[in-house]
Amino acid sequence: MGWISENVESIKSIQIRQILTQGVSLGMIVTSALIIWKALMCITGSESPVVVVLSGSMEPGFKRGDILFLHMSKDPIRAGEIVVFNVDGREIPIVHRVIKVHERQDTGDVEILTKGDNNYGDDRLLYAHGQLWLQRHHIMGRAVGFLPYVGWVTIIMTEKPIIKYILIGALGLLVITSKD
Amino acid sequence: MHSFGYRANALLTFAITILALICAIASFTDSFNHPTPFAQVKVLNINWFQKQPNGNDEVFVFLAAEYETKKNALNQISLWDGIIQSKEHAKFWTHTSNKYRFIDQVFVFLAAEYETKKNALNQISLWDGIIQSKEHAKFWTHTSNKYRFIDQGSNLRGKKFNLTMHWHVMPKTGKMLADKIVIPGYRLPEEYR
Numbered sequence: 001m002g003w004i005s006e007n008v009e010s011i012k013s014i015q016i017r018q019i020l021t022q023g024v025s026l027g028m029i030v031t032s033a034l035i036i037w038k039a040l041m042c043i044t045g046s047e048s049p050v051v052v053v054l055s056g057s058m059e060p061g062f063k064r065g066d067i068l069f070l071h072m073s074k075d076p077i078r079a080g081e082i083v084v085f086n087v088d089g090r091e092i093p094i095v096h097r098v099i100k101v102h103e104r105q106d107t108g109d110v111e112i113l114t115k116g117d118n119n120y121g122d123d124r125l126l127y128a129h130g131q132l133w134l135q136r137h138h139i140m141g142r143a144v145g146f147l148p149y150v151g152w153v154t155i156i157m158t159e160k161p162i163i164k165y166i167l168i169g170a171l172g173l174l175v176i177t178s179k180d
Numbered sequence: 181m182h183s184f185g186y187r188a189n190a191l192l193t194f195a196i197t198i199l200a201l202i203c204a205i206a207s208f209t210d211s212f213n214h215p216t217p218f219a220q221v222k223v224l225n226i227n228w229f230q231k232q233p234n235g236n237d238e239v240f241v242f243l244a245a246e247y248e249t250k251k252n253a254l255n256q257i258s259l260w261d262g263i264i265q266s267k268e269h270a271k272f273w274t275h276t277s278n279k280y281r282f283i284d285q286v287f288v289f290l291a292a293e294y295e296t297k298k299n300a301l302n303q304i305s306l307w308d309g310i311i312q313s314k315e316h317a318k319f320w321t322h323t324s325n326k327y328r329f330i331d332q333g334s335n336l337r338g339k340k341f342n343l344t345m346h347w348h349v350m351p352k353t354g355k356m357l358a359d360k361i362v363i364p365g366y367r368l369p370e371e372y373r
Contacts, residue, residue: 099305
């Protein structure tokens with residue numbers, strides 16, 4: 001109980017000036033995170049440079065909770081590459097491997113078919129109704145790098161929102177009560 | 181100043197920095213690694229040909245794929261040996277045990293590649309496999325095509341095509357590597373039984 005009353009005391013004793021400083025430093029943290037994210041977007045050319053693998057369809061390569069770094073360049077998409085794509089009518093992007101590519105002679109447009117390494121059949125069942133191929137505009141990026149396990153933080157936070165609120169609350173309290 | 185929170189924070193930050201550095205170095209050692217595996221593919225038989233209702237040609241092929249080191253060719257080391265090289269490179273900082281594995285898996289696939297009037301490039305995966313250990317890095321398989329070999333149009337009679345053996349190396353963490361061997365000079369028959 002002594003700990004709580006001590007903290008309450010410290011909150012009470014904060015001067016306006018100190019509150020302002022802390023507000024500014026909090027703002028700095030938030031904006032620098034935003035800057036890093038936007039800079040990554042610029043460098044990689046992908047609208048979401050980092051994605052978390054949510055399903056086991058690419059096992060044993062990518063497991064649930066792994067993080068993928070994406071890159072989107074002008075290079076043509078080729079078979080074997082692991083791409084992240086959006087299908088019309090589906091909110092969550094999918095990470096799967098390209099198994100077929102048809103590139104047009106005149107326009108250079110590509111038609112792509114994908115498949116998860118761990119799935120039995122190709123992805124035509126996942127595509128929008130009647131869609132046989134993915135086009136360039138469906139592709140959000142290709143996976144170039146890989147970091148295991150770290151994505152679990154995100155998965156836990158989206159599936160158990162209470163943990164997220166507790167964490168945010170604790171961090172907020174830490175920011176308010178810390179004296180530097 | 182020296183509260184538990186501060187110390188935990190400092191420790192966590194330091195640990196993450198070191199981990200990131202180690203991952204970066206591990207990825208960097210890949211650039212010393214130039215695996216040159218050997219692949220040989222025989223088309224044993226073109227089993228079947230059909231024209232789909234929408235006019236696209238489809239063929240069924242029977243393949244024999246070999247992917248390994250040729251013992252008499254000294255300059256050709258197998259893919260996994262190449263990876264062990266990078267493990268050796270990684271040794272100077274890890275003092276690794278035998279359990280340590282740098283590579284998570286190697287994805288090998290065989291694709292037919294050809295050009296048609298309509299398409300500058302057609303790539304069709306015929307077969308693929310996942311290699312998860314050194315013991316399986318050398319293999320020999322007899323197989324019919326795993327994925328359907330369907331053209332966009334009607335070009336599969338007498339068509340010249342290349343078979344390419346691709347391999348994609350997926351490390352435990354870091355940058356993914358890919359390379360391929362092109363095996364040219366295959367041709368689909370003009371006439372099918």
